[in-house]
Amino acid sequence: MAEHSTAEAERPTAVQARPRPGPAKYLLRLVVLVYLVLLVAWPVALVGRNAFANGLTDLRGILDDPDVVHALRLTITVAVTAVVINTVFGVGISLLLVRYEFPGKRLLNALLDIPLSVSPIVVGLALVLVYGGRGGWFGPTLENVGFQVIFATPGIVLATVFVALPLVIREVVPVLQEVGDEQEQAARSLGANAIQTFRRITLPTIKWGVVYGVVLSLARSLGEFGAVKVVSGNVLGQTRTATLVVEEKYLNFDKGGAYATALLLTLVAVAAIIVVSVIRPKEQR
Amino acid sequence: MSIEIANVTKRFGEFVALDDVSVSIPSGQLTALLGPSGGGKSTLLRIIAGLEQADSGRVQIEGLDATNLPPQRRNVGFVFQHYAAFKHLSVRRNVAFGLEIRRRPKAEIRSRVDDLLALVHLEQFADRLPSQLSGGQRQRMALARALAVQPTVLLLDEPFGALDAKVRKELRDWLRRLHDEVHVTTVFVTHDQEEALEVADEIVVINDGRIEQIGSPDELYDRPANDFVMRFLGPVTQLGDRLVRPHDVQILPADGHEPGATTGRITRITRVGFEIRIEITADDQVIAATLTRNEFLALHLQLDTTVRVRIAPEIQAGTVAVDSGPNLPATTAVT
Structure with a gap:
């Protein structure tokens, strides 16, 4: 670019x-x-x-089922929360990795790849070990102050944030490296402070990297299954997400319902990617 | 004195970029920091701008102690070798950036930016993006952007280094004239001695993290403090045990009786435009001399002609003894 x-x-x-x-x-x-x-x-x-094998019946069926609607809502809430968290931390960590030198930088870099290389189900188990309400390392303390993580929405968000963690970073880091820091230095010499420089110069420059990272994270967050299955407890109407609905319906021989839910999940992800690739060329020269 | 640098030292790991450098840069003039790559001149400029922190030493800008000020509080304009254009902003918005940061009224920004765009001849490009400009235009935009905030000092880091030879010459000329109009204290870094000699009022020669010599272009060229400055500022040749500029070598007919001349044979003649370069092989050294075409024709020189050469008697200075190393005390010799 x-x-x-x-x-x-x-x-x-x-x-x-x-x-x-x-x-x-x-x-x-x-x-x-x-x-x-x-x-x-x-x-x-x-x-x-x-x-669409039975026309619109399956689609209408799942949209009329309050449990499925709840699951879809939960999925969207979790995905959006996870994306917001991952975007803020992703941009921050990217700046840290590219613009600053500090001991342990290589270690941090390697650590950031773990979520991509470890199986999500392992992630789920690991989170239960730390935040589990009974035997967890940190969980009982949290539960004593009234904050349940595992088998509740915070746990699902946590698992989703974990698996989608590197996606924004891996998109933004190369862009930051390519543009270098001369524009930022120029802004500083023209009187801009750190926040003004970030808002007016850095952010617009890495905009498309961030957008791509957000879209990838969103798609990944909507579709997360393994880690979520372990930490959510899969309680109908409470902590069951859309991907878990697909599995449940499929195993219960409600194939129409499973496919209809799967289609909705796919459409959101594909739509996001298409929207980005349509607007992106206009912005570029 | 506008910029006072006192005892500044800067290390990058083991590498000493600046070694206890002190220099005063005069107000309202165009000063060149000249030296070879890696000699520390860019580091010095970046320390003045606050883009780099000195390990020790102080920096004063117009009486204000700037040593610990961040770049945005020093009121300096900085121009980068690779323009550092804000790629997502139009030329107008680029130039307006510093004024927008300072929250000036819209009308004032508009008229000031218009003035600056006229000054750098970019009026008709105001609404283009930097990517739609040539390198020379981008650098003029960067200059206008730096001047917009009315800086106390304007700092340019190899401003023409990324441009091709022809544009570089044009911009050099234009910078000199711009400075005569605007009169802002300007410091620019270059490794091109011709650029420094042509544009600057004062030249600071920096090598190996130290200052070799400070002076006007004439002083530096005619009275180099040492062997390094002599060699860096222009072509040199060795005649006997002295370094001399090839155009200060006088060629005489073989049968003369002038004192102090060496006899040799012409072994090479190269013509470059109006200039003739001649190599004369004496006993154990090859001496280079340059003549204008007319001088050359008047002397009837040919390959293998035997001639006598000496340092032109009217050159009172401008030669140094060969063995004065760059770090030894200057031994400006008079012949």
Whole structure:
């Protein structure tokens, strides 16, 4: 997104050097296309088709079921909360990682990848160990002051924040690295304090990184299953989220209901990604 | 004196960027910090701006002790080598930035920005984004942006380093004229001795974290304090045990009797435009000399001609003894 003054001169030669697409290139495109259709597009489309297998009955069925509606609401509440938390901390940690030198920086960097590499169900178990109301390491203390974490909404938010933690950071860090800190220094020398510099210069520069990170986090948060299943307790009408509804309905042979709920989850995530990719090119040159 | 730097030292890890540097930079003038890359000149500029903190020493700007002030309270304008344009803001908003931060009335901002855009000849580009400007235009925008806040001092860090040779020459010229109009105390960093000699009122030569010499362009060129300054400010050649500029080498016919001349043979003649570069091989050294075309033709020189060379007698200064290292006391020699 940033044009490098030095790279500008090299751009025309790079365009000239690109060879015309030969048969090998077309074959490669075909392979990629078939692969993506078989693995992603076709299965997702089938979910949609199955959701409408009985017309609109299944969709209407789940929207009329107060427990499912509650589950959808809970999912959205949890996802939005988790995204807000992850965005604020994500931007903060990104700035810390890129702009400052401190001991333990590499360790922090490695730690941030754990949520992506550890299975969500392990995350769930780990959280129960710390915040569990009975045997937890920290949980009983919290419960004594009237704050229940595990088997309640805070636990679900916590688990969701954990699994989606690195997504904003991994989008924002490369952008911060690429733009460098000269613009910020220029703003400081023109009289802007730290907050003004962040609001007027840093934030607009990393805007698209943040937006992409938010969309990815949102999609991830809506769809989280494993960690949430462990910490929520899966209580109908209380702590059962949309993904848990899908599983429950599927196991109880209510396939129509399962597909309809799954479709709703998919649509929200896909819609977010489409909206971003539609508005993004307009903003860029 | 406008900027007083006293005993400033700055280390980056093991590397000593500035070693106990003290210098006074005069008000209202254009001062160049000249030196090779990594010599500490940019670090000194950034310490004046507050973008870098000195490990020890003090910085005073117009009588105000700025040593511990953050950059936004020093009222300095800073221009970066790579422009540091705010990419998401139009040219007008870029220039207006400092005024908007200071919450000036809209009408005042508007008229001041218009004046500045006219000053840097960018009126018709006011609504473009920086990415739609050429490098030279971007740097002029950055200058207008720095001047907008009416800084006490204007600091430029290799301002023309990223531009091509032709634009660089134009902007250099333009900066000199701009300074004659605006008169703000200006300090710029460069490693290009021609740029410094052409633009600056005063030059501070910095090398290895130390100041080698301070003076006007003429003083530095004619009376270099040591071997380093002599070599850095222009071409040099060695004649006997003295360093001399090639254009101060006088070529004489072989049959003369002038005192102090060395006999040698012409081994190379290169013509670059109006200038003729000649290499003369004497006993154990190769001496370079430059002549104008007319001088060259008048002397009837050819390859393998035997000639006598000496340092032109009218050059009273401008040569130094070869062995005076950059860190030794200056031994300005008179021939």
